Amino acid sequence: RTNGLRAVWNEGRYALNAWLSIGSSYSAEVLAHLPYDAVTVDLQHGMFDFETALAMLQAISTTDAVPLVRVPENAAWLIQKVLDMGAYGVICPMIDTREACEAFVQAVRYPPLGKRSFGPARGLLYGGGDYAARANETVLSWAMIETETALANLDAIASVEGLSGLYIGPSDLSMTLEGEVASPLSPRVVREVGRIAAVAHGHGLRVGTFCPDVAFARDMVALGCDLMTVMNDAGLLRKATGALMEELHFA
Ligand code: 3PY
Ligand code: MG
Numbered sequence: 001r002t003n004g005l006r007a008v009w010n011e012g013r014y015a016l017n018a019w020l021s022i023g024s025s026y027s028a029e030v031l032a033h034l035p036y037d038a039v040t041v042d043l044q045h046g047m048f049d050f051e052t053a054l055a056m057l058q059a060i061s062t063t064d065a066v067p068l069v070r071v072p073e074n075a076a077w078l079i080q081k082v083l084d085m086g087a088y089g090v091i092c093p094m095i096d097t098r099e100a101c102e103a104f105v106q107a108v109r110y111p112p113l114g115k116r117s118f119g120p121a122r123g124l125l126y127g128g129g130d131y132a133a134r135a136n137e138t139v140l141s142w143a144m145i146e147t148e149t150a151l152a153n154l155d156a157i158a159s160v161e162g163l164s165g166l167y168i169g170p171s172d173l174s175m176t177l178e179g180e181v182a183s184p185l186s187p188r189v190v191r192e193v194g195r196i197a198a199v200a201h202g203h204g205l206r207v208g209t210f211c212p213d214v215a216f217a218r219d220m221v222a223l224g225c226d227l228m229t230v231m232n233d234a235g236l237l238r239k240a241t242g243a244l245m246e247e248l249h250f251a
Helices: 004-010 025-032 050-060 076-084 098-108 122-127 131-138 148-152 154-158 170-178 187-202 214-222 233-247
Strands: 015-020 038-042 066-070 089-092 140-145 165-168 206-211 227-230
Touching: 004 015, 015 025, 015 233, 025 038, 025 050, 038 050, 050 066, 050 122, 066 140, 076 089, 076 098, 076 122, 089 098, 098 140, 098 154, 122 131, 140 154, 140 206, 148 154, 148 170, 148 187, 154 187, 165 187, 170 187, 170 206, 187 206, 187 214, 206 214, 214 227
Parallel strands: 015 038, 015 227, 038 066, 066 089, 089 140, 140 165, 165 206, 206 227
Antiparallel strands: none
């Protein structure tokens, strides 16, 4: 199976990505049935375990949405496990240096490019018989840029061979640059986000980002962002329910 995100980009569109922080295969299935191009299972801040993540990935693959996973940290065993579960892309938080990025890419890629161990389990069921032969080209690797150190090492990180994209974490960028998560994001953070996008595209990488609100998402479209995550499942539930309560004059 090819990676549907590449087809989206070849059409000149940006991809819309859903973000799952709620550990439920049903809620994963509900969002995956909306016209999202990709759905990400968040094992960093999502409060659930591997078994639940597996069920969520199975639910996502009842649709054409591309299954992605954000791992809790840059550790080869974690990265390989979610790939074996059938993730077609890994988003790795807090990549600060070229060395960290190299270790990340090595965990995602089979030899000779990397050091991933063979045992693709559900990867084969999802990807098909030629999964392993094609994994190095189908599976996406996203390094999250969300610290001041990463901003200083941007070019070195972006030049790692086998990396697919930079994924921006505006909340942690705000924490690192401003000491708080301001809403809307400060001009300094917005400026750095623009710089990350330019460096990524300059290196032939894709740009992904989390968008806390629609206004920021519009700015990101203008910057040529390739993968946009606008709010997460919990935020959307809260927003829709709040809007309903207001409509009912209940609030
Ligand atoms: C951040 O904004 O820091 C994120 O990690 C978003 O997912
Ligand atoms: Mg973050």
